[in-house]
Amino acid sequence: MSTFQCVSTFQRLLLNFLPCFTQPSGESFLALATAWALAVGPRTVTNLVRTIGRSASKSHDAYQYFFSGAVWAMDEMWRILFNLILSSRLLARDAVIELAGDDTLVHHTGRRIFGAGIFRDAVRSTKKRVAYAFGHNWVILCVIVPIPFCPNVFVSLPVCARLRPKPPKIKGRRKQKAGATKTTVELLAEMAALVASWAPERRFRLVGDGAYASLAAQLPENMTLISRLRKDAALYAPPPTPRRKKPGRPRRKGKRLPTPVQRAKSSRLSWKKTELVLYGERVVRLLHSYQAYWYQVCPNEPIQIVIVRDPEGKHEDEFFFSTDLALSAKAVVEGYGHRWSQEVTHRQAKQQMGIDDPQARLQPAVERQAPFCLLILSLVKLWYLTVGHRSDELLAWRDAWYRHKEGVPFTDMLAALRFGSWRLWFSRGSGLAPQHSKILRPLLRALARA
Incomplete structure (x- = not known):
């Protein structure tokens, strides 16, 4: 007898995705999605079929074909998941939707795997040594939601993902043709615009590390950015008001300001002692905020800069910025701290959900199996936060x-x-x-x- 059954509340979540498929593909989706959540062991298609057991109404090849050849769009499934999150009441109707974006390396082994290559492994790298590994580089966008029964605790639910394949190697050198392979920043900007189009009436706030600071001028109108600021950033004051009857074009840049590090060393700064909630703990930090222009990243609008200092001197000064000038310094720092929940999500996808277990080699299967894993991870969290915890x-x-x-x-x-x-x-x-x-x-x- 098969052990393949799932609680009805989780099954109802899966039924929302059936409009994305034909009837045969919909049956495969329900079986594979449930098996992915309940499987014990690697999430290969073979082991998923074992989990389905005697309930499997199709051959092994039919379930393989679901990823490699069936007609369905992953972006449409992401849109349905995003709408389920909004309708779950985990976020208030007038609240700003917090997003977190980052890339992660999913390890793989083997030859002729589409999109695989040698990338920097951020988990094993240190300040003194950079580690590299073979695998897929995935750019993931998550929605940050609070746990309703745990104050000041947040979790990330992936709502979109893009594969950044390695550029082809030509004559011993890697040459990237124009438009052939997008960068991680371009992929995250593309996903942010896509998610913002699903709810144009809502406001969004994207949080990313310093590698994505250049997104400040590439986001939709209803989305702002919180990110790290370079310590040596070239900052400027607002351009002066042009005088009349003066020859030549008006100045585009104001006076050059000290770098963030130089400003932090000044003894004339006014610091505000603030209690913050960072990573689930209450800490006290000294904050100093001001506005400036960072033309290399955001040439048309000023940004709000926040310098964070540990009053006990145990941690180095940190520098953040936001394109939302109305946001308080405390909200900027705490908002960036919410980004850590995405790092935890990456670990969960690798250790508990087996995102690196599938052995796909062809492009359609490679581009579907990892996002499919992230989709199931989000559904498990959504099920628990809305129903399962009761x-x-x-x-x-x-x-x-x-x-x-x-x-x-x-x-x-x-x-x-x-x-x-x-x-x-x-x-x-x-x-x-x-x-x-x-x-x-x-x-x-x-x-x-x-």
């Missing part, structure tokens, strides 16, 4: 050494979905007596964490 069984999930933490690990979210689904199978399809099902509950709980 189960009484979850009170026993928290280990004694984790009960002081306010957040909920993704492993507990995934385990809750598995436990509820497997318990449903034992209660309905196994034919076991109720007392026997109760005895097996500790075993199911242990397997759900595997």
